[in-house]
Amino acid sequence: MRIKLFLTVLFTTLLSFGQDLSKLPVYEGFDYTEGTTLLDSDAKTGQGAWTENDYGSTKNPSVIASPFTSYAGLPAFTGNAIQIKGGTNDPLLYFEPVTEDDGVNLYASCIIKVTDMTSLSGTAKDYFFTLSGSGTGGYGAALYFSQIDATTFNLGINESNTSGEATIYTGATFTENVDEIFVVIKYEFNKDGNSVAHLFVNPTINGTTEPSATSDTSSITLENESNKSSFTALKINANSNSKTPAMAIDEIRIGTSWADVTTSSTLNIPQKELVNFNVYPNPANNYINIDSKKEKIASVDIINVLGKRVLSQKSIINNRLDISSLKKGIYIMKVKSIENNTITKRLIIN
Numbered sequence: 001m002r003i004k005l006f007l008t009v010l011f012t013t014l015l016s017f018g019q020d021l022s023k024l025p026v027y028e029g030f031d032y033t034e035g036t037t038l039l040d041s042d043a044k045t046g047q048g049a050w051t052e053n054d055y056g057s058t059k060n061p062s063v064i065a066s067p068f069t070s071y072a073g074l075p076a077f078t079g080n081a082i083q084i085k086g087g088t089n090d091p092l093l094y095f096e097p098v099t100e101d102d103g104v105n106l107y108a109s110c111i112i113k114v115t116d117m118t119s120l121s122g123t124a125k126d127y128f129f130t131l132s133g134s135g136t137g138g139y140g141a142a143l144y145f146s147q148i149d150a151t152t153f154n155l156g157i158n159e160s161n162t163s164g165e166a167t168i169y170t171g172a173t174f175t176e177n178v179d180e181i182f183v184v185i186k187y188e189f190n191k192d193g194n195s196v197a198h199l200f201v202n203p204t205i206n207g208t209t210e211p212s213a214t215s216d217t218s219s220i221t222l223e224n225e226s227n228k229s230s231f232t233a234l235k236i237n238a239n240s241n242s243k244t245p246a247m248a249i250d251e252i253r254i255g256t257s258w259a260d261v262t263t264s265s266t267l268n269i270p271q272k273e274l275v276n277f278n279v280y281p282n283p284a285n286n287y288i289n290i291d292s293k294k295e296k297i298a299s300v301d302i303i304n305v306l307g308k309r310v311l312s313q314k315s316i317i318n319n320r321l322d323i324s325s326l327k328k329g330i331y332i333m334k335v336k337s338i339e340n341n342t343i344t345k346r347l348i349i350n
Contacts, residue, residue, distance in 0.1 A: 021232070021332075021344045022049050022095040025255030031079030032063045038082050038091055050091045053136050059088040061236070068111050068250050071182045073205025074262060081250035084128070086119055086241030092132070092233050095254055096344040097303055097332050099230040100189040106131060106141075106231055106254075109184040109261035113248045114145070114153060117176050121242035123147050125167075127158060128244060131187055132233040139235070140228040141185040141197040144169070145245065151176045153245075155183065157199035160228075170201050176245070184261055187231065195227045210258035229308065232332065277335055283348035286324040290316055295337035302347065303332045323349060 032038070032047045037060040039046040046052065047063075066081040082091075098106045108131060117124075123146065130142035144156040144167050153176070156169035174181060186198035203211050234254055238244045253261040278291045290297060300321055302311040310331070313321055326349050333347040 021097075021346070022093065022254075023342075023344070024095055024098070025253065025257075025260035026093065026095055028093065028252040029078035030063060030066070030081050030250060034063055034065050034080050036063045037061065038063060039089055046091065049093055051094065052089050052092060059085070061088050061091055061238075064248065066250050067113055067115075067248050068180055071111060071180075071205075071251075074182070074251065077251055079250075081248045082236075083115070083246060083248050084236060084238045084244065085116070085246040086238060086244040088238040090238060091236045093252075093254070094233045096334070096342075097230050097232040098256060099303070099309075100191040100195075100227075101309070102189075102256075104256040105189060106187045106256060107184060107258065107261040108141075108234055108252070108254045109182070110252045111180060111182045111250050113180050114174070114176050114245050115248055116246035117147060117151065117153070119241040120147050120245060124243045124245075126237070126239045126243040128237050128247065129183075129185070129249075130235050130237065131185070131228075131231040132235045133228055133231055134233065138228055138231070140195075140231060141187040141199075143183060143185055143199065145247075147245075148173060155181070155199070155201055157185065157197050159197050168199075170199070172201060182251075184258075187228065189227075189229075191227070191229065205262050208257070208259035208263060230303070277337075277343050279333070279335070279345055279347075282345070283350045284323060285350050286322070288321050288323060288347070289319050290321060290335060291319050292337065295339050295341060297335060298338045298340075299336045301334045302326065303334070304329065 127142035
């Protein structure tokens with residue numbers, strides 16, 4: 001019942017079934033008009049590549065003038081920032097899936113400033129920035145906020161987002177409306193053993209070199225059964241007023257290397273024109289047509305929401321791919337041309 005409900009919600013909210021996913025690395029400087037909202041309450045989409053799977057709140061993350069100026073080693077800041085607070089909707093940024101079979105790790109970074117903790121209850125703790133395997137689950141390397149007292153807090157990392165798993169906090173203490181904090185989360189895949197979630201808080205940026213574990217770095221080792229095999233979204237999570245403080249977030253980066261999330265300043269969103277592919281019908285039943293105006297198709301891979309490759313085709317006859325062996329559901333389709341250009345799309349099978 002739970003799985004059926006999840007698939008129904010995800011299906012009804014993917015309004016643009018053929019929409020391309022952001023290609024890594026991604027940079028988001030929130031170059032949107034101050035005073036607007038990040039998400040569209042009617043369409044469940046938003047500015048830029050942002051979207052929302054379950055628009056269940058009247059509150060919406062707002063675009064604000066960035067309170068941040070710079071951070072040593074990072075490229076110059078651009079645009080504005082967003083503000084979340086308890087009860088706001090949870091923005092999602094989808095990207096091409098990264099799986100344990102890709103031979104890389106996954107990183108995400110941002111700069112934050114907690115601006116108001118007056119609504120919190122007791123010593124509030126909750127995650128607010130995490131990688132996700134589907135947008136509504138499969139969380140990994142979840143960044144946690146933990147209130148210490150009325151004006152101070154610290155940050156931690158959890159292997160997922162559940163209270164039953166261990167959360168490790170750094171020894172550093174930060175102050176409301178004072179500290180600007182640069183954070184990097186990292187998920188280190190290891191399909192043959194234990195994966196590892198890392199948190200870097202205000203690390204020293206020395207070119208493209210990833211710092212070694214020091215006092216400003218926390219890491220936890222994941223249990224075998226909790227290993228995540230793939231991620232395809234970044235989620236900003238806002239719980240209730242009693243758990244989530246008002247917080248400014250800016251300079252988000254996602255990539256597969258330390259350099260991608262520290263020195264990269266280019267927003268890389270794939271455009272269909274790069275590979276000139278047209279995929280139809282979508283939603284589909286027994287087959288899909290994959291047309292290319294200029295480039296020959298080299299391969300097609302279809303991946304389910306758990307990150308498992310369920311179909312791989314090296315040649316396409318008459319531009320048609322048989323998908324009759326696949327169950328109804330939501331998939332990610334990766335198409336590659338002989339020129340090594342790729343495009344990734346969501347695929348719905350009825």
